[in-house]
Structures are given as structure tokens and as C-alpha cells.
Amino acid sequence: MNVWIIAEHKADIITDGTLEAIGTGRLISNKLNAKLFIVVLGYELFVLSKNLSNAGADNVYLLETPLLSQYTSDAYIGSLFPLIKQHQPSVILIPSTCNGRDLAPKLAAKLKTAYASDASKIDIDREIFFTRPAYGGRLLSTVTCRGEKPWIITLRPRAFGKFAGASKIAKIEKHAIDISSSSIRTMIKGFERTQKGVGLTEADIIISGGRGMKKAENFKMLEELAKILGGVVGASGAAVDAGWMPHSAQVGQTGKVVSPKLYIACGISGAPQHLAGMSTSKCIVAINKDPDAPIFKVADYGIAGDLFEVLPILIEELKR
Numbered sequence: 577m578n579v580w581i582i583a584e585h586k587a588d589i590i591t592d593g594t595l596e597a598i599g600t601g602r603l604i605s606n607k608l609n610a611k612l613f614i615v616v617l618g619y620e621l622f623v624l625s626k627n628l629s630n631a632g633a634d635n636v637y638l639l640e641t642p643l644l645s646q647y648t649s650d651a652y653i654g655s656l657f658p659l660i661k662q663h664q665p666s667v668i669l670i671p672s673t674c675n676g677r678d679l680a681p682k683l684a685a686k687l688k689t690a691y692a693s694d695a696s697k698i699d700i701d702r703e704i705f706f707t708r709p710a711y712g713g714r715l716l717s718t719v720t721c722r723g724e725k726p727w728i729i730t731l732r733p734r735a736f737g738k739f740a741g742a743s744k745i746a747k748i749e750k751h752a753i754d755i756s757s758s759s760i761r762t763m764i765k766g767f768e769r770t771q772k773g774v775g776l777t778e779a780d781i782i783i784s785g786g787r788g789m790k791k792a793e794n795f796k797m798l799e800e801l802a803k804i805l806g807g808v809v810g811a812s813g814a815a816v817d818a819g820w821m822p823h824s825a826q827v828g829q830t831g832k833v834v835s836p837k838l839y840i841a842c843g844i845s846g847a848p849q850h851l852a853g854m855s856t857s858k859c860i861v862a863i864n865k866d867p868d869a870p871i872f873k874v875a876d877y878g879i880a881g882d883l884f885e886v887l888p889i890l891i892e893e894l895k896r
């Protein structure tokens with residue numbers, strides 16, 4: 577009846593999404609009277625394992641080999657599958673990041689067990705209920721899993737509180753891994769950074785522009801506003817399709833799913849595909865000249881006006 581978290585980490589630090597998963601895992605494990613395990617895959621995990629000892633779990637499993645030094649679904653599944661079969665956890669929580677969204681369904685398929693994606697709320701009664709946005713965030717559906725365990729659940733970033741740390745020290749166990757390099761079919765050979773600073777999914781403040789921005793140069797206004805507020809610039813699908821912003825900046829169904837503290841939508845109508853990526857933002861401000869634009873239905877604050885008049889005033893006021 578144990579609950580597992582598959583941890584994500586960068587430079588010996590576990591990610592915020594993992595801390596949120598630990599907080600949620602702790603709630604579930606307390607309710608089910610179960611133990612909470614953090615499973616960490618990677619290479620040279622010594623420093624990280626020390627950081628994890630008081631992260632809130634009962635046990636930490638370390639799976640360490642050079643073949644896990646970067647994420648590949650083959651190496652991760654090859655390492656996790658025998659461990660899961662041996663220890664039979666009930667629930668596995670995975671942050672809903674690029675890698676998590678790749679891993680979770682493949683792992684569930686390999687195990688032939690249930691998978692619920694992108695949970696933004698969890699309720700535990702006699703069953704566990706996962707609430708997730710559906711139809712582009714226009715409704716919230718509640719799902720529960722059935723059949724063989726473990727159930728694999730991905731958690732929407734920033735929808736859950738982070739675990740603050742524990743006085744309890746987790747037992748750290750290293751597990752041998754039996755995978756070969758020939759079993760890894762796809763590997764990343766290199767990275768090229770296309771965005772400076774914080775990425776969209778980690779940003780606390782996002783200023784997004786849509787078709788209403790009219791042309792690429794006008795995004796400079798959004799960059800200026802983002803600089804003043806300490807945020808990053810995002811875009812709607814229409815702005816990306818027009819070539820004004822790179823696809824890496826797209827928010828929505830086929831872009832990034834974000835939940836910042838503040839989301840300012842400028843000249844964005846609020847199509848369901850856009851709302852799917854940002855409707856769980858803590859505070860939404862919309863600037864749109866059409867007072868009937870659907871974005872105002874999800875906005876906490878709306879400015880019905882021409883963004884070319886509103887934005888310069890906002891920038892001047894914020895500068896002051």
C-alpha cells in the first residue's frame with residue numbers, strides 16, 4: 577500500500593514539482609496509512625541523496641548508473657519496472673513536466689495499469705479521486721482509477737503546495753540496475769538553449785501576447801513589462817503561427833501548461849486551446865479591446881481597452 581514519487585532533479589536539487597508531489601504523496605500516504613517513497617534515478621547522486629534525507633519521505637530509493645545520467649524513457653522504464661514488480665506500490669506520483677508526461681503513460685502501458693494525467697486536486701475518501709481540467713479547462717472532471725496497481729498519476733505543476741521539510745530522516749537504499757545501453761533506443765545528443773533565464777513553466781509572472789499584438793516588434797512592450805515585473809513573455813498559438821514568437825513561448829493545449837502567480841494576457845481572445853494552458857494561474861489579468869472576449873470569463877481583472885493605449889500607461893506607472 578505504499579506511495580511512490582518519481583523525483584526530478586537538476587544540479588543536485590530536487591525540482592519544485594517534486595516537492596509538490598512529496599506534499600501530495602504525504603497526504604495520500606497518511607490517509608492510507610502507507611509509507612512514502614521517493615525514487616531517484618540518475619548518476620552520481622551522492623549530494624542529492626543527502627539533500628533528500630529530510631525531504632519528507634520514509635524511504636529513498638536510489639537507482640544510479642551512467643545510463644541514467646540523462647532522462648530516456650527506455651532507461652527509466654527498464655530501471656523502474658523490476659523495482660515496481662518487486663515492491664508493488666499502490667500509487668506512483670510523477671510531476672506533469674515534459675519528461676513526466678513522457679514517462680507516466682509509457683510506464684502505465686508497460687505495467688498494464690491505470691493512468692490519470694494532469695491532476696490538479698486530489699480527494700481521498702474510500703477511493704482516491706483526481707480532479708483534472710478537461711475540454712481546454714472549460715470543465716473540471718473527477719476521475720478515479722480501477723484495477724491492477726500501481727496507479728500512475730501526473731500532477732499539474734503549481735497546483736499543489738510544496739512539502740516544507742521534515743524532522744524525520746528517510747532511510748536511503750541503493751538498488752542495483754540491470755539495463756544495457758543497447759536497450760536505450762532514443763538519446764538526446766545535445767542541447768541548445770533558445771530562451772534566457774527562467775522557463776515559462778517555472779515563471780511566477782507571465783506576460784503573454786496574442787494576435788492583438790499585431791506584429792513581432794510589439795512584443796518588445798511585453799518584454800519591457802516582463803523586465804519590470806520580473807516575469808517572462810509567453811504567446812498564444814496565433815502569435816506563434818504568425819512567426820512573432822518561437823513555439824517554446826506558446827501557452828496552451830499544444831504549448832506549455834503554466835500556473836504562474838500572475839498571468840497577463842494581452843490581445844488574446846481566450847480560445848479553449850489557450851485556456852487549457854493557463855486557466856489554473858493564480859491571478860489572471862486580461863487586456864482586450866473586445867469586452868465580450870471569452871478571456872474575461874476566466875480573468876480576475878479585466879481591462880476592456882486598446883492594449884496599445886493601456887500597456888504604455890501600465891509600464892509608465894509600474895516604472896514609477
Ligand SMILES: Cc1cc2nc3c(=O)[nH]c(=O)nc-3n(C[C@H](O)[C@H](O)[C@H](O)COP(=O)(O)OP(=O)(O)OC[C@H]3O[C@@H](n4cnc5c(N)ncnc54)[C@H](O)[C@@H]3O)c2cc1C
Nearest residue numbers: 786787788812813814828829830831843844845850865883
Ligand atoms: C489542435 C489545436 C491546438 C491549438 N493549440 C493552441 C495552443 O496551444 N495555444 C493557443 O494559444 N492556441 C492554440 N490553438 C489556436 C486557438 O484555437 C486560437 O486560434 C488561438 O488561441 C487564438 O489566438 P489569439 O487569442 O491570440 O487570437 P484571436 O483569437 O484572433 O484573438 C485576438 C484578440 O486580440 C484582441 N485585440 C485585437 N486588437 C487589440 C488591441 N489593439 N487591443 C486589445 N485587444 C486587441 C481581439 O479582440 C481578440 O480577442 C490551437 C488550435 C488547434 C485547432
